[in-house]
Amino acid sequence: MSEISATSVAKLREMTNAGLMDCKKALTEVGxxxxxxxxxxxxxxxxxxxxxxxxxxxxxxIVQNIQPGARVGVLVEINCETDFVARNDAFKAFCDxxxxxxxxxxxxxxxxxxxxxxAKIGENIRISRSQRLEVAGNGMIAGxxxxxxxVGVLVExxxxxxxxxxxxxxKQLVRDITLQIAAAHPYVVSRDQIDPEVIAKERExxxxxxxxKPPQAIAKIVEGKLEKFYQGxxxxxxxxxxxxxxISVKDHVATVGKQLGDEIVIRRFVRFQVGESQG
Numbered sequence: 701m702s703e704i705s706a707t708s709v710a711k712l713r714e715m716t717n718a719g720l721m722d723c724k725k726a727l728t729e730v731g732x733x734x735x736x737x738x739x740x741x742x743x744x745x746x747x748x749x750x751x752x753x754x755x756x757x758x759x760x761x762i763v764q765n766i767q768p769g770a771r772v773g774v775l776v777e778i779n780c781e782t783d784f785v786a787r788n789d790a791f792k793a794f795c796d797x798x799x800x801x802x803x804x805x806x807x808x809x810x811x812x813x814x815x816x817x818x819a820k821i822g823e824n825i826r827i828s829r830s831q832r833l834e835v836a837g838n839g840m841i842a843g844x845x846x847x848x849x850x851v852g853v854l855v856e857x858x859x860x861x862x863x864x865x866x867x868x869x870x871k872q873l874v875r876d877i878t879l880q881i882a883a884a885h886p887y888v889v890s891r892d893q894i895d896p897e898v899i900a901k902e903r904e905x906x907x908x909x910x911x912x913k914p915p916q917a918i919a920k921i922v923e924g925k926l927e928k929f930y931q932g933x934x935x936x937x938x939x940x941x942x943x944x945x946x947i948s949v950k951d952h953v954a955t956v957g958k959q960l961g962d963e964i965v966i967r968r969f970v971r972f973q974v975g976e977s978q979g
Contacts, residue, residue: 704728712737716747739901743908758975759786760828762852764843765799773841774803775854776830777972781823786849791821798827806832831970838862839967840871844878853881855969864962873956873964876942877935880949881971886935889966894933902929935966 704727712723712734718741726744730736741747760779767773778795785791794817801808810827818825831854833841839858846852857874864870880886888894906925910918930937939945940952947955949966957964 704732708732708734712741716741718746722746739905742905745909759783760826760974761786761792761795761849762845762972762974763795763799763849764845764852764854765796765803766841766843767803770840770842771835772803772832773843773854774799774806774830774832775843775852775970775972776802777828777852777974779826779828779974780821785821785823788821791817791825792849794825799830802830802832806830829972831972833968833970836967838865840865840874842874842878844875844882846882850974851882852972853878853969855881856967858965858967859957859960859962861962864960864964867960869956869960870964873953876940877949877953877966877969880938880941881935881969883941884935884938885971886938886969887933888935889968890936891930891934894930899926902926935969 704724708727709720709723712718712727713720715734716723716738718726722741722744723737726737726740727734729740738747758779759782760777762775762777764773764775776795776799778798780786780791794813798810798813801810814825814827833854833856835841835856835858837858838861839856841854841856843855844853855874855878857870857877859865859870903922903926906922907918909925910921913921927937931939936948936950936953938949940947940949943952953964953966
């Protein structure tokens with residue numbers, strides 16, 4: 701077996717917050733496979749959570765553009781080499797223009813614009829990803845860029861009645877949802893969108909952490925851990941941040957819907973953070 705490198709150990713520690721020796725042992729056990737080593741550490745209870753693998757050190761901005769009428773919006777990540785450039789007004793203006801163009805024409809060829817900007821600023825610039833949302837039926841698109849432009853959110857929220865979308869309470873709810881997504885970092889809207897294999901792995905890991913307890917206790921503990929997993933990963937299951945997490949997002953949305961005499965549905969969302977892996 702090849703020797704485990706210090707780089708791999710450091711990477712695993714960054715992903716799990718586990719100790720160096722625990723990381724080295726876990727990597728040795730699985731032949732250097734980082735993802736498998738994360739599972740080993742979680743089963744042993746020495747890794748409380750795994751950060752997304754493959755993070756890269758990048759600078760840049762997340763920008764958005766919402767078209768008039770709030771039925772179309774785009775979220776874009778544009779990277780540069782230094783934070784100094786990311787804070788430059790010319791770079792910010794370029795990013796805003798890219799978002800405006802992609803909102804109206806998602807297939808636009810921006811290479812000439814990009815290379816011109818590289819020549820002006822003197823750093824490599826990359827339009828690394830974008831996502832455009834368009835409302836289907838009644839609803840609206842809203843976006844939010846966190847201070848500093850390092851995190852951005854785009855969301856589509858729908859309603860059954862066209863009149864609901866014009867109500868101030870509906871618009872406020874949608875704004876609050878964008879803040880929730882930015883702050884609490886959910887991965888999906890609801891638990892039925894999670895891959896069954898992911899849930900099965902979470903069950904396995906949770907059971908391994910309490911394997912010495914009686915069977916009935918294990919089953920109860922595993923279900924409790926799964927609920928916490930859902931509350932961390934699923935937007936609707938999260939505690940609503942604006943209400944100090946005293947009620948869930950799902951319940952708050954239902955309450956506002958009842959007040960407006962309509963059914964409100966969070967259809968989909970996008971959350972970008974500068975430098976995160978796209979794999």
